[in-house]
Amino acid sequence: MPDMKLPSYFYGDEAMQFTYFRIPCQLITHPRFKHLSTDSKLLYGMLLDRMSLSIKNEWYDDTRRVYIYYTVDEIGSSLNCGRDKAMKLLADLDTGKGVGLIERIKQAQGKPTRIYVKRFTTQELPPQCDAERRLFSCLKSPLSLYFRHFVNSSKLSEN
Numbered sequence: 001m002p003d004m005k006l007p008s009y010f011y012g013d014e015a016m017q018f019t020y021f022r023i024p025c026q027l028i029t030h031p032r033f034k035h036l037s038t039d040s041k042l043l044y045g046m047l048l049d050r051m052s053l054s055i056k057n058e059w060y061d062d063t064r065r066v067y068i069y070y071t072v073d074e075i076g077s078s079l080n081c082g083r084d085k086a087m088k089l090l091a092d093l094d095t096g097k098g099v100g101l102i103e104r105i106k107q108a109q110g111k112p113t114r115i116y117v118k119r120f121t122t123q124e125l126p127p128q129c130d131a132e133r134r135l136f137s138c139l140k141s142p143l144s145l146y147f148r149h150f151v152n153s154s155k156l157s158e159n
Contacts, residue, residue, distance in 0.1 A: 021045040024120050036099060040092040044101055047117045067114040
């Protein structure tokens with residue numbers, strides 16, 4: 001049987017045939033997440049992806065928070081790793097032992113653990129740049145307030 005040569009490029013809409021995991025850039029760039037392994041970051045992207053299935057299945061708790069089910073065995077199978085590594089990756093992301101990107105709630109005996117995927121954005125506000133600071137202070141100046149009042153009152157008189 002002759003060797004089958006695969007084409008090297010995507011043509012037309014062929015690239016649309018794949019599903020991708022989205023990993024937020026902040027997990028790569030923010031100092032808070034620098035120590036996380038790439039496997040942990042990939043797992044977080046996979047957990048985010050799982051949330052769409054949970055929403056479709058209407059898996060919400062009493063307070064309307066979305067949760068997912070993703071067992072340690074499923075994670076190990078998906079990432080081609082053992083049970084211990086899958087548990088370590090979850091611990092790295094967990095609120096108790098890790099960076100707080102997920103919260104795991106154990107259910108009754110024989111039921112899988114609920115995983116709440118948390119927002120990855122930091123609570124810090126970015127520092128304002130000088131241009132923003134000047135613009136904001138300019139908008140609060142008396143002349144600016146007068147101008148806005150003048151513009152608003154002339155719009156009213158046109159009606």
